[in-house]
Amino acid sequence: MPRPSTGRPGPPGGAAAPAPPPDDAPHADSELTPAAPSTPSAVRRRPWRSRAGVYLLLLPAAAAIAVGLGYPLVRQFVISFQEYGLAQQFGRPAEWVGLRNYTELLSDPYTWQVIARSVAFCLVNAVLTMALGMAIAVLMAKVGRAARMTLQVGMLLAWGTPVLATMTVWQWLFDTQYGVINWLLAEPMGMSEMRYHSWLVEPMSFYFVATVIVVWMSVPFVVFTVYAGLLQVPAETMEAAQLDGANAWKRFWLVTVPMVKPVLFVVALLQIIWDLRVFTQIYVLQRAGAPTRDTHLLGTYIYSLAKEFSMAGAMATIMLALTLALTAFYVRRMLREEEL
């Protein structure tokens, strides 16, 4: 690799490699009339070429997202206003039914129950994950090197485990007859009524197991991201705050938290999004022998509607609206604060 000579500051230029001028709005008209005959110089043509080039660079990614996500999204939205069931699968044209699918879904108390459950599950899991993750990140920054390394390795192991392997082990841990959790609760801890407890039959107990698994899986990400943010807080600032008489608690809330706020924002936003759309964990636990109707969250409910495409489409649209509603506040703030 050739070493770039950084010893010569100044704007790049010269005949050898004319840098493209910063192409901003005033050049817009030259974009429409590229390379007019009266301006044969390369400089005049350059902005147009680089502009077109830029869009070519964006094209593959934009096209892939449009095909894999955009088109299904539009299609789902359109279908949610149609009657599209099994008959249409066999070639009958779909009929427009306006908002009927939505009114049918939203007048069903069960839909509201699923929405309420999902929002509650999402908030409980996001709050628990954030609280535990932040606490462990702060602990990581406070302890000595050996303890920190130990903690990091443990977190990484949990984070790196594929979700299906994780789900498989947790089913075994919570197994009714030979599961080690029932044994731990009954033998060393003396709760003998837990010896052969079926964790997945009761909805609350089912959600407890799901929460344990989701939080266990999500915490390491929060820990590492927040810890990386904590490292960026300058030591001088903390010392200055200490000299000014702030105790550890005050230093944390008045210095550390405001400084890592951008990281906390992003992480909290991602947790809410991920916990609202949780599917795999719920689906696998349901397959392990839970009553599905009592334990559906949005993802599994949509999956269970799969045979009625329009209903599934309407429900998915409702889910999207819910996600946007829950995250609008965050997104607005992020867009405002961030220089994109």
Add this chain to the structure above:
Amino acid sequence: VSNPTRTAAANAPQAVVGRWLLGALAVAICLVWVFPIYWMINSAFLPTNRLRTPTPTFFPVDGTLSNFRRVFGDPTFFASFRVSLATTGLTLVAAILFAFVAALAVSRFRFRGRKSFVVAILVVQMIPAEGLFISQYQMLDGWRLVNTVVGLSIVYVAAILPFTIWMLRGFVSGVPIELEEAAMVDGLSRTGAFFRVTFPLLAPGLVASGVYGFLQAWNEYTLALVVMTDPAQRTLPLWLQGLVEANRATDWGVVMAGATLIAIPVILFFLFVQNKMTAGLVAGAVKG
């Protein structure tokens, strides 16, 4: 200049005890998080008669390899391995290539629509894919791509791209444009300067995004469940779920051996590159 009173305080007996307590707490938390993984490996080495006992066996002393032998004797394991490998490979090549050029455009050029593109990338990540799978299935079905590696890869690429662009954009912005400009002053073309100066510095970022994409595609379950309905086209996570459903309550040993075989290579891979991924995320999210 360190504060003398602080050093004295750190050496005081209570402070030392406090440090030890915090250290012990850290180790205890680590144990809680590691235990499920330990238990998976432990059980994988135990024969069924030692798993089905009133008191669990905590250490696989004179364990057995028979569970692993049974997994390796299962031809569907290797078939699924091949499907997973093909899907992940195809997804990665496309996603990294597309994301790289897009990240380049976003962080190295100023053009109309740039900000909208970045906002779109951010917003797209909020679309709950778990609500889209029905129409994704229908789309692939219409193109006769259900139960094909190509079909699954199409939806994977779209799912992975936004975050990969977001992450790579942080890495590209992290390489000062002045380096490129200096090389251009020295007579390299813009393209030459990019490939000879910036590109080598981006290698860690590309590796990190590649690993992110690999983990996402390799471990993905939901879309695979919807798209790969034919048992012959199962990816490894689907294969493992099939193994669980066939052996649940009868033979946890073989299930744990399957889970261990799937998990260990991924965990090792992950340990190897995790810090670069976190750095990329923080850079993409915070630095702009």
